Amino acid sequence: MTTGALFLAVFLACAVEAVEATTIVLAAGTARGWRSSLLGVAAGLVVLVAIVAALGPAVSALPLSGLRLVVGGILLIFGVQWLRKAVLRASGHKALHDEEQIFRIELAAAQAAAVHAGRGVSDWYSFTLCFKGVVLEGLEVVFIVLTFGSNQHNLPLAALAAAAAVLLIAAAGMAARAPLARVPENAMKFAVGVMLTSFGLFWGAEGAHAEWPGADAALLVIVPSVAVLAVGLAWLLHRRCDRDDPQQQVDVRILREVEA
């Protein structure tokens, strides 16, 4: 795996998570003020840095075979679940991820909640909302950085890709002061699902002592094959959805309009 591919895989995966966290922070900041929201973000980042500092060296110290078995297995489960959701979304069986709608819901909830101040925080609601958003979405970022970085013996590059993605998305969100609805999030989630599944397959099999024909070059076949399988399944489910359920046809048309 080249450094470019490692950077791209981690960057895309982390950008998707950053879009979701940014939507939450923007809703809290817009509705209730920025001070407590940004304090929540900072506290969440401290927790994530502590997790990376604790787990990074421990994961790096594991023997490569055991690491690839465990990490590859978890990454494969993670990737297949991600891919499953992406295929369901692409085929119209699950609502597309809509940052504008999520933003509206979060905004309404934030505007309706009461203000509780104390212990140096002027608004615990926005602090907690942002803290949870950053930690929950950030945990996936941490997982992706640790798995990709440790497997390729290049944690710094994986961390750099994650930081670049998070900073870029956060800066775009703060500049626009609006949810990043123009980011092709559903397509990115599909691509990330394909990559997580492919690398999970590759490392999991190596960890279980299998030898890929062509060694690392096998990834050049695995990634497109997983993509073809996922696109094919989405196409089949879409056709079945159109044929079986007239109501779903209407839902799919609405989803297409939303997507357009």
Place this chain on the structure above:
Amino acid sequence: MITRLKAFGAFWYDFLVGDDWRVAAGVVLALALTYGVSQTSVPAWWVLPAALALCLPLSLWHATRRR
């Protein structure tokens, strides 16, 4: 306390296993089978891709059938 422990467990279950436990079970079984086959003279690389080609459509079929 028990509620918090349950919520903690539910979070990690959702994080690691996700929406369909059959996918996680299939992956674990496939990894075990890969290791088993790798101890013989038969190539073992094909087991995980085959498991994916089986598990993903089955999981999708199950998800869409419930609707």
